[in-house]
Amino acid sequence: MLEDRVERIRQILQAHNYKMTPQREATVRVLLEHEDRHLSAEEIFLLLKERVPDIGLATVYRTLELLSDLEIVYKVNFGDGVTRYDFRKEGMARHHHHLQCIRCGKVEEIHENLLADVEKLVEERYGFKVLDHRLTFLGICRECQEREEREKAAKEGAGSGTSEAASSRERGER
Amino acid sequence: MLEDRVERIRQILQAHNYKMTPQREATVRVLLEHEDRHLSAEEIFLLLKERVPDIGLATVYRTLELLSDLEIVYKVNFGDGVTRYDFRKEGMARHHHHLQCIRCGKVEEIHENLLADVEKLVEERYGFKVLDHRLTFLGICRECQEREEREKAAKEGAGSGTSEAASSRERGER
């Protein structure tokens, strides 16, 4: 099964006059084996190092760019400054979406085809041929909602009122 | 009207113990005056230079980060390596979405509330409090569809068959 998919990609590469090198094959395998993970180039690079120890980071970027151009992988951007790469299921849109918590930054993935009707509408109304979509909901995850509820309750007792200021930003992510 | 909105933001800043400096006010005004534009930090910086000539780029980034934390602006990412900033309408989700062409890179904006029902479903099913969403359709815009149609027709005559290879990637964007 996995072999079939690797083989399929080899064919796509060859059909476009690209070579299937060990580095590219290893990259494809890493991607396939972590299909559910949204890996960054750096993470892929580290995983690859274990199998192809002297692969260069530039090669990883070049391979990912190539796979992206061939529409074999997606680039995904969670706004944390890193591009992540997702394997793309043959021909069809992904039908998976992200729930990103604006408090803790966690990204959860959900698998539902929420947008079939919406895509159709966009095609009809705007003459835009939809191949895929990226949908991210921004909000507050259940855990953070509960935590904030607790914190609010705790504050009811001791709150002075002044100076809740500029310190709440200090736990800046990125 | 514009003054009201600036004033409102001054209040939000003060309520969080931040000061409304000339630089911040100018930044807010630039954002308000280009509400429909998805400006990058660099673009905002250049626009600001005209009014506050010795403003520093770092200040622009810091201001935008602050406005983002206060949920006054959004960060938007089109995957071209630049973060863009959108003004956020008071309290409510934006209800505007993007059509991004994977050929020419152009981003068109559409204004429709496509997702009210979908948000409700996500809240119920995943306990995730949705504050906003980002929806980008990836596909091929009308112009590129037509251009490709033309190119394909032209090729019907002279096509050798071999070597359509690696050159189609050369017009790499970013």
Add this chain to the structure above:
DNA sequence: GTGGTTGCAAACTATTTGCATCGTC
């Protein structure tokens, strides 16, 4: 007056590119 804010320059991070070398088809 004081603590947040600024501008500048330097630092960082992610990604890209030039080039000599290498390896697949």
Add this chain to the structure above:
DNA sequence: GACGATGCAAATAGTTTGCAACCAC
């Protein structure tokens, strides 16, 4: 054997940070 692919190092691009001077409240 040729031409695409690789690794390395250097270059870029976007963004962040340290710090002394500054200024809004």
